[in-house]
Amino acid sequence: MSVSKRIIPCLDVDKGRVVKGVNFLNIRDAGDPVEIAKRYDNEGADEITMLDITASHETRDTTYKTVEDIASQVFIPLTVGGGVRNIDDIKTLLRSGADKVSINTSAVENPDFVKAAADKFGSQCIVVAVDAKARNGEEGSWEVVTYGGRNRTNIDVVEWTQQVQEYGAGEILLTSMDRDGTKEGFDNNLVSKVSGSIPIPVIASGGVGNLDHLIDGIKIGGAEAVLAASIFHFSEYSIAEAKEAMRASGIEVRI
Amino acid sequence: MTRVVVIDYGMGNLHSVGKALESVAEFERVIISSDKEQLKQADKIVFPGVGAIKDCMAALSLDLRETVLEQIKNKPTLAICVGMQMLLESSEENDGVEGLNILNGKITKIKSNDHIKVPHMGWNKVKFLKDHFLLRNIPDSSFFYFVHSYCCLESSDALAETEHGRNFISALEKDNIFAVQFHPEKSQAEGLKLYKNFLDWSI
Numbered sequence: 001m002s003v004s005k006r007i008i009p010c011l012d013v014d015k016g017r018v019v020k021g022v023n024f025l026n027i028r029d030a031g032d033p034v035e036i037a038k039r040y041d042n043e044g045a046d047e048i049t050m051l052d053i054t055a056s057h058e059t060r061d062t063t064y065k066t067v068e069d070i071a072s073q074v075f076i077p078l079t080v081g082g083g084v085r086n087i088d089d090i091k092t093l094l095r096s097g098a099d100k101v102s103i104n105t106s107a108v109e110n111p112d113f114v115k116a117a118a119d120k121f122g123s124q125c126i127v128v129a130v131d132a133k134a135r136n137g138e139e140g141s142w143e144v145v146t147y148g149g150r151n152r153t154n155i156d157v158v159e160w161t162q163q164v165q166e167y168g169a170g171e172i173l174l175t176s177m178d179r180d181g182t183k184e185g186f187d188n189n190l191v192s193k194v195s196g197s198i199p200i201p202v203i204a205s206g207g208v209g210n211l212d213h214l215i216d217g218i219k220i221g222g223a224e225a226v227l228a229a230s231i232f233h234f235s236e237y238s239i240a241e242a243k244e245a246m247r248a249s250g251i252e253v254r255i
Numbered sequence: 256m257t258r259v260v261v262i263d264y265g266m267g268n269l270h271s272v273g274k275a276l277e278s279v280a281e282f283e284r285v286i287i288s289s290d291k292e293q294l295k296q297a298d299k300i301v302f303p304g305v306g307a308i309k310d311c312m313a314a315l316s317l318d319l320r321e322t323v324l325e326q327i328k329n330k331p332t333l334a335i336c337v338g339m340q341m342l343l344e345s346s347e348e349n350d351g352v353e354g355l356n357i358l359n360g361k362i363t364k365i366k367s368n369d370h371i372k373v374p375h376m377g378w379n380k381v382k383f384l385k386d387h388f389l390l391r392n393i394p395d396s397s398f399f400y401f402v403h404s405y406c407c408l409e410s411s412d413a414l415a416e417t418e419h420g421r422n423f424i425s426a427l428e429k430d431n432i433f434a435v436q437f438h439p440e441k442s443q444a445e446g447l448k449l450y451k452n453f454l455d456w457s458i
Contacts, residue, residue: 002370002419003377004398041443046378072274077400077441097270099441122306124374124402170374170402199367201376224372254378254398 004254005218006046006225007242008079008203009232011036012053016062019053020229034069040232041074043239046254048074049102049173049227052082064096071097081129081173090117094125102173104129105146108153108160111167118168127203128169132157132190133177142190149177157190158197165198172198173227176206183209183230191221203227211237211245218251257283259454260297264289264319266311272303272335275440279451291322299453300330304337308362308405309349311337324355332432333389333453336403339427339434348405358427358434360410365403371420374404381415381425381437389433389452390415397445399425399437406436431458 012020017031030036037048050070052063060083067080080093081102090101107114107128118126132142133149142157161172174194176187186204195202201224204217208228217226231237243253259280261272269287276285286293294300302323304311315323334342343354346362354362367373378398383390406423415426417436427434433453439446 001380003372003375003379003401006377068270071271075271075275075278075440075443075447077402095270097274099271122310123404124305124376171376196369199373201372201374224377 001252003224004046004252005223005246006203007044007214007239007246007253008047008049008225008227009040009045009239010049010051010205010227010229012051012229013063013066014053015059016066020233033066034073037070037074037078040239041076044243044255045076045239046225047077047079049079049081051102052080054083064092067093067096067098079127081127086113087116087120090121094121098125100125100127100171102127102129104131107164108144108146108155111163114164114169115167118170123168123170126169127171127173128161128164129173129175130157130161130164130194131175131177132187134187134190140189140193142193145177149180158193161194161198165200169200171201171203173203173205174223179207180205182207185209185213186217186221186223186226188216188221191217191223195222195224201225211242214242215246215249215251218246219249257298257454258296259283259285259299259301260293261285261287261301261303262289262294262323263287264311264316265314266304266306266337269303271438271440272301275447276301276450276454279447280454283454289319291319294322294326297326297330299456300327300332301453302327302332302334302338302342304335304339304341306337307349308337308340308346308352311341312352315341320355324357327357327432329431331453331456331458334432334434335440336436336438339436340405340407342432342434343407343410346405357432358410358412358429360407360412360424360427362405362407365406365419365423368420374402375406375419376402378442379417379419379425379437381417383415384413387414387428387433388456389428389449391448391452393445393448393452398442399435399439399446400441401425401437403436
């Protein structure tokens with residue numbers, strides 16, 4: 001055997017509160033990221049990703065405080081993304097207790113930032129988040145998009161992930177913007193194409209609607225880890241159920 | 256009061272290590288410091304490390320290096336990740352780096368292939384090769400969290416092994432030294448047990 005496949009729940013946090021609906025029973029405050037992170041930890045989450053979607057940069061201190069609170073109580077890896085623009089942002093996040101930071105738009109706008117970040121902090125904590133959209137009319141071809149998919153960059157996704165890997169990224173968080181929010185499952189052609197062309201782990205994201213989708217992301221897409229938000233937030237499925245289903249399908253997971 | 260000093264030489268997720276130790280500490284005081292006096296007064300020492308081994312070795316100034324070597328001669332010491340790697344003889348990372356040569360073994364690059372991704376990132380089973388106080392109450396083949404691209408394949412100080420493509424040494428021990436390639440501070444309940452055992456360990 002080798003390393004287990006991972007399930008990573010994602011928390012979207014705005015001004016220190018979890019948004020996009022979390023609906024747990026037996027939880028005192030459903031908007032509190034710490035409560036929710038603890039819940040996922042108890043259910044067997046392998047890591048937690050927190051995405052800061054706060055539009056304003058002024059509330060950055062709230063973000064750091066949230067990271068610190070989660071990291072003090074949850075002893076599994078924590079990745080933080082959203083608004084990571086420079087070396088100081090990374091330093092503060094790591095000091096607050098993040099284990100990895102995820103860089104998205106800033107990497108596209110300045111690829112050397114990935115290199116500088118990996119050189120300074122090590123590849124193990126630099127995740128490059130890549131938002132991908134199918135190129136119109138081209139089968140099996142995707143381009144990098146930014147600003148939630150509104151901005152097309154004309155950068156080829158496979159070439160881009162190879163480049164950031166060479167620059168020192170330790171992991172790729174790959175989101176299909178065509179599938180995000182659809183509950184139709186991952187774009188496994190995309191996942192498999194990217195995963196097959198780089199040696200570093202790929203986390204599949206975007207489109208999960210049921211447990212079979214998680215299994216497909218690993219078995220068909222070849223992802224090392226699967227990320228989902230809504231199916232766990234609304235208690236449609238627990239992480240424990242997801243892991244049982246994955247194990248039953250023959251995937252090695254931590255239970 | 257037992258004083259546990261986490262060596263702060265600028266490399267390592269000290270917050271995580273400190274918080275995890277504090278969460279299981281009862282009578283111990285956890286101090287994160289690069290101060291030589293603090294190290295001399297320490298009862299136990301934690302030696303973390305992340306990033307490139309060359310940077311870690313460079314960050315350990317000559318001055319501090321001497322104190323560390325002196326202090327880890329007899330005191331219970333826990334080395335983590337690159338901290339563990341630094342205690343070995345050498346590493347082939349960064350075109351070859353000499354280690355502190357306290358534990359037996361060399362560090363080599365993990366080879367990737369179609370099924371094996373590098374870095375080895377995630378949860379993997381730790382198989383015990385022998386018994387140790389720090390493994391108390393931890394079931395054999397428990398999962399721990401790993402993040403690394405280099406590993407030790409062979410050592411006469413081996414205590415546990417893990418498979419990623421092939422077997423490598425995931426924990427080593429010798430006298431007062433206990434060293435792990437994984438991150439107990441990120442390994443949930445079993446990781447916290449290991450920290451608790453370290454705090455309870457007397458030699």
